[in-house]
Amino acid sequence: xxxxxxxxxxxxxxxxxxxxxxxxxxxxxxxxxxxxxxxxxxxxxxxxxxxxxxxxxxxxxxxxxxxxxxxxxxxxxxxxxxxxxxxxxxxxxxxxxxxxxxxxxxxxxxxxxxxxxxxxxxxxxxxxxxxxxxxxxxxxxxxxxxxxxxxxxxxxxxxxxxxxxxxxxxxxxxxxxxxxxxxxxxxxxxxxxxxxxxxxxxxxxxxxxxxxxxxxxxxxxxxxxxxxxxxxxxxxxxxxxxxxxxxxxxxxxxxxxx
Amino acid sequence: xxxxxxxxxxxxxxxxxxxxxxxxxxxxxxxxxxxxxxxxxxxxxxxxxxxxxxxxxxxxxxxxxxxxxxxxxxxxxxxxxxxxxxxxxxxxxxxxxxxxxxxxxxxxxxxxxxxxxxxxxxxxxxxxxxxxxxxxxxxxxxxxxxxxxxxxxxxxxxxxxxxxxxxxxxxxxxxxxxxxxxxxxxxxxxxxxxxxxxxxxxxxxxxxxxxxxxxxxxxxxxxxxxxxxxxxxxxxxxxxxxxxxxxxxxxxxxxxxxxxxxxxxxxxx
Numbered sequence: 292x293x294x295x296x297x298x299x300x301x302x303x304x305x306x307x308x309x310x311x312x313x314x315x316x317x318x319x320x321x322x323x324x325x326x327x328x329x330x331x332x333x334x335x336x337x338x339x340x341x342x343x344x345x346x347x348x349x350x351x352x353x354x355x356x357x358x359x360x361x362x363x364x365x366x367x368x369x370x371x372x373x374x375x376x377x378x379x380x381x382x383x384x385x386x387x388x389x390x391x392x393x394x395x396x397x398x399x400x401x402x403x404x405x406x407x408x409x410x411x412x413x414x415x416x417x418x419x420x421x422x423x424x425x426x427x428x429x430x431x432x433x434x435x436x437x438x439x440x441x442x443x444x445x446x447x448x449x450x451x452x453x454x455x456x457x458x459x460x461x462x463x464x465x466x467x468x469x470x471x472x473x474x475x476x477x478x479x480x481x482x483x484x485x486x487x488x489x490x491x492x493x494x495x496x497x498x499x500x501x502x503x504x505x506x507x508x509x510x511x512x513x514x515x516x517x518x519x520x521x522x523x524x525x526x527x528x529x530x531x532x533x534x535x536x537x538x539x540x541x542x543x544x545x546x547x548x549x
Numbered sequence: 550x551x552x553x554x555x556x557x558x559x560x561x562x563x564x565x566x567x568x569x570x571x572x573x574x575x576x577x578x579x580x581x582x583x584x585x586x587x588x589x590x591x592x593x594x595x596x597x598x599x600x601x602x603x604x605x606x607x608x609x610x611x612x613x614x615x616x617x618x619x620x621x622x623x624x625x626x627x628x629x630x631x632x633x634x635x636x637x638x639x640x641x642x643x644x645x646x647x648x649x650x651x652x653x654x655x656x657x658x659x660x661x662x663x664x665x666x667x668x669x670x671x672x673x674x675x676x677x678x679x680x681x682x683x684x685x686x687x688x689x690x691x692x693x694x695x696x697x698x699x700x701x702x703x704x705x706x707x708x709x710x711x712x713x714x715x716x717x718x719x720x721x722x723x724x725x726x727x728x729x730x731x732x733x734x735x736x737x738x739x740x741x742x743x744x745x746x747x748x749x750x751x752x753x754x755x756x757x758x759x760x761x762x763x764x765x766x767x768x769x770x771x772x773x774x775x776x777x778x779x780x781x782x783x784x785x786x787x788x789x790x791x792x793x794x795x796x797x798x799x800x801x802x803x804x805x806x807x808x809x810x811x812x813x814x815x816x817x818x
Contacts, residue, residue, distance in 0.1 A: 325662050410647075418645035421605050422711070423634035424662040 313427070313508070317435055327433060330524045334437035338399040338500075342445065350449040353390060354456020357381055361457070374467050375475030378457035379450075383480055383488045387449040389541050392495035395445060398532040400503035403434060403436045404529035406521035407507030416508070418440030424482070431504045435497065442496030443489045450488070487548045489499050494540055499533040557616075558583040558715055558747045559604065564613030566599055573599045574610065575771035581715075586741050586748040588758040590793065597751035598642070600768060604749070605639045605717050606630055618714070635663060638708035638746075640814055642720040644700050646692040646707070652679065653688040656707045663711065674686035678706040681743070691702075698729055705736065709744055716741075718750040722757065730754055734761040755794055759783065767793060 321327065361377040407430060410416050419426040421476035454476060461467040506529035559581040566574040573596040582586045591597045602608040604615065606622070615622045617633050638659075646655050654671075656675040660666055666674070679685040684704040691699055701721065703746070708716050718737060722730040734757040741748045751768075752758050758765060759779040767775040767790055774789045775782065783791060 325665075413648070414641050414643055414645040415647055418639070418641060419606055419662075421607060421637070421639035421717075422636065422659040422663065423631060424659065429662060 295547055309509075310502070310505050312503050313431075316436070317427045317431040317501070317504070320425045320432045323437075324425065324432055325430035327428075327436075330429070330433035331436050334433045335441055337402070338395060338434075338437050338441040339444065342398045342441075343448070345398055346391055346445045346449050347452050349390055349394050350387070350452035351456040351459075353386055353449075354378060354382070354453035354458075357386070357461045358460030358465070362461055362467065371461075371465075371467050372471050373475055374457070374461045375454075375472040376479035377456055378461070379476040379480050380484065382450045382453040382457075382482045385541070385545075386445050387453060388488055388491035388495060389537060391446045391449040391492065392442065392499055393534055394538045395442065396499045396503070396530055396537065399463075400499050400533050401526055401530050403500065403512075404503040404507035404526040405522060407504060408510035408525050411508060411510045412518065412522060426508075427518070431501075433510065434500050434504055434544035437471070438496035438500035439493050443492040446488060446492035483548075487544070490548070491544050492543060494544060495537050498536050498540055502536060503529040503532045505529075556582050558618060559749070560616040561604065562614040562616075564600070564603060564615070565611045566596075566603055566608065567611055573771055574603065574613075576614070577668060577768070578769070579751055579766060579772055579773060579776065581698065581747060583714075583747055584745060585763040586738060586750065586761055587763045588762040589749070589768050590753065590755060590765055591751070592793065596771045597753075597768055601639075601717050601719050601749070601751050605637060606634060607639070611732075623679065635711070636713055637715045638711060638713040638719065639717045640704050640708045640719065640721060641666045642723050644692070644704040646700060646704055648692050651689050651691055652684065652695065652703050652706075655703060656710050659707065659711050674710055675706075679703075679781055679795045680709040682706045697725065698732065700737065701733060705740065709746065711741065712744070713746055715747045718748060718752075720752055721750065722752060722754050730757050734758070737761060769793075 357378045358374065361374050362371060362380075365371050365373055365377065407416070410430070416426045416430070419429055458469060458472050461472050462469045506525040507522075510525040511522045513524050516524045557580050559579075561577060561579040564574050565572075577600055578590075579587075589597055589600065595652040599608060603610040609624065617629075617636075622629055622631055622633055647658065650658065653672075653675055657671050657680055660671045660674060664671075666781075676685060676688065679688055682705060684699055684702050684706065686700060687695055687703075692703065695703060721737065722733045725733060734754075737748055737750065738761045740746075750758065750762070759782060762779055765775075765779055765782050766773050766778065769789050775787055777783060777785070782794065785791070785794075
């Protein structure tokens with residue numbers, strides 16, 4: 292039991308070190324990576340344009356639900372006029388960064404892990420290295436840079452459509468004055484709230500995309516499976532780890548910024 | 550053919566590689582003359598691909614020395630290793646083409662990422678390579694839209710577009726029918742003469758390897774047990790060479806014995 296615990300702890304520490312080296316190498320590769328701009332634009336398209344529909348849909352429904360739930364809670368205290376504040380602060384400080392990150396993990400992160408896993412299996416990553424091309428710089432760096440740009444933008448869009456969803460359920464369905472709702476939003480959201488929102492979004496982007504890339508890139512090291520099953524296992528673990536990390540990092544960042 | 554030190558492009562001394570308890574390379578030494586087609590023969594599992602990957606700096610050997618163009622490749626000499634990789638190419642058994650890129654983009658990739666050439670120069674070089682390999686008309690196709698032979702030529706176009714001095718070929722004919730095997734070896738010999746690179750081929754196809762090569766070596770259980778010209782290989786009375794060279798005749802006698810009910814499957818299958 293003790294030896295198992297020791298072995299697993301060592302494996303975890305070694306894995307963390309390996310992940311840190313992987314991410315560090317990817318960022319260091321910025322310096323000597325050629326034609327990086329084109330690949331960053333392509334990665335922005337993958338994480339941004341292709342994931343936009345799911346962000347907008349989830350954002351609208353989150354806003355609709357927050358509007359409904361918020362109205363019934365505030366109504367008990369006769370404070371329906373604060374609905375805008377409740378919806379906006381919930382979205383900006385907490386729900387938008389977390390839910391947008393989870394949606395992006397589900398779509399862009401899983402796709403990235405699977406793509407890199409297949410590239411590893413079919414020797415494409417080794418082929419890059421034999422050409423003298425940095426596989427980290429070519430495959431991972433553009434995705435990390437794109438994540439730092441895309442996650443905050445997607446989160447901002449999530450907030451925008453969420454606020455609109457909140458106004459739909461609050462004003463259109465439940466009769467809160469639109470002017471009251473939007474002025475409450477305007478009064479409630481302060482610069483530190485927006486800063487917290489963007490700090491969370493960028494951190495989640497960096498963590499999740501690097502974790503997904505790490506798992507896909509190292510699919511050949513999967514201990515439980517080989518070949519196509521290793522790609523499947525690494526994609527699953529990438530999504531699970533990323534989702535857990537989003538929630539854990541959310542707690543840590545919130546406790547520092549509140 | 551004997552070569553002086555300056556005529557040797559690649560020199561390997563006492564290379565060892567183990568995976569856990571399994572010894573794959575047990576002291577391999579080899580000298581590859583510049584401008585030659587050098588073929589390393591060996592049965593499956595002899596360590597040929599690992600040997601090639603150690604030479605191509607994909608796998609790190611446990612011990613041993615590799616000299617490229619007279620310069621040692623030390624594990625901590627990053628500059629020498631980068632220079633080595635820029636002057637070499639590797640043609641994979643699976644071709645390792647990027648399936649999301651077109652044929653043209655596949656060929657352009659090493660030039661885009663390792664040279665400072667302009668887009669126009671890269672495009673011209675790529676079209677030239679595709680034309681020389683007779684696949685220019687398929688420049689906009691993805692690898693999955695090409696036949697096996699065309700994919701092999703595309704992989705070769707990508708390997709030679711950087712004008713390497715040394716090209717590693719890992720089982721270039723694996724899984725191909727005899728006609729295609731001949732075509733691939735003819736292609737290697739033809740383009741080796743056309744472009745002047747040194748070719749290091751690992752294969753288990755004895756007949757084609759002997760015809761297309763200037764020198765051959767036989768790798769058996771992690772050791773080189775023969776090195777010489779194809780003529781010397783054909784004339785050798787070394788037991789392992791004879792067993793490998795005369796495998797087709799051995800198959801005939803094994804089959805005859807099995808049909809007569811005198812024998813079963815060989816033990817070393």
